[in-house]
Amino acid sequence: MTVSITPNHEVVSIFAAAFYALFNLFSGFFIPRLIIGQYGDVEETIKVPGMSFDTMIKSYIQDHFGYDPNFKGPVAPALVGFTVLFALLYAYCIKKLNFQMR
Numbered sequence: 001m002t003v004s005i006t007p008n009h010e011v012v013s014i015f016a017a018a019f020y021a022l023f024n025l026f027s028g029f030f031i032p033r034l035i036i037g038q039y040g041d042v043e044e045t046i047k048v049p050g051m052s053f054d055t056m057i058k059s060y061i062q063d064h065f066g067y068d069p070n071f072k073g074p075v076a077p078a079l080v081g082f083t084v085l086f087a088l089l090y091a092y093c094i095k096k097l098n099f100q101m102r
Contacts, residue, residue, distance in 0.1 A: 004090050007099035035061055040069035 002015040040061060045054040061067055 004093035005097060035065065036067040036069055040067065 002012050002019055006012045006015055039057050042057040044057055046057055046060065047054050048060060055063075058069075
């Protein structure tokens with residue numbers, strides 16, 4: 001996508017570095033996000049330091065991190081939507097932006 005909105009490869013590398021940082025920020029590869037896939041459905045109890053009572057792993061993750069394992073329904077269309085958005089943005093930029101000097 002960055003190739004379609006910039007006039008040459010030097011500018012592309014600058015924009016790409018910024019886009020890659022932004023994409024990695026929102027790509028879901030934060031370490032706590034991995035917890036939901038591994039421990040989101042475990043219903044065993046754990047003793048958490050600082051808490052006076054035992055709690056289930058599933059409820060602790062939901063209360064402490066705010067991650068709900070049933071939130072996969074809205075997330076899947078959002079991922080598809082971002083893919084379609086970037087594909088359409090790329091196609092529009094290739095069609096409308098012309099950096100050729102004649």
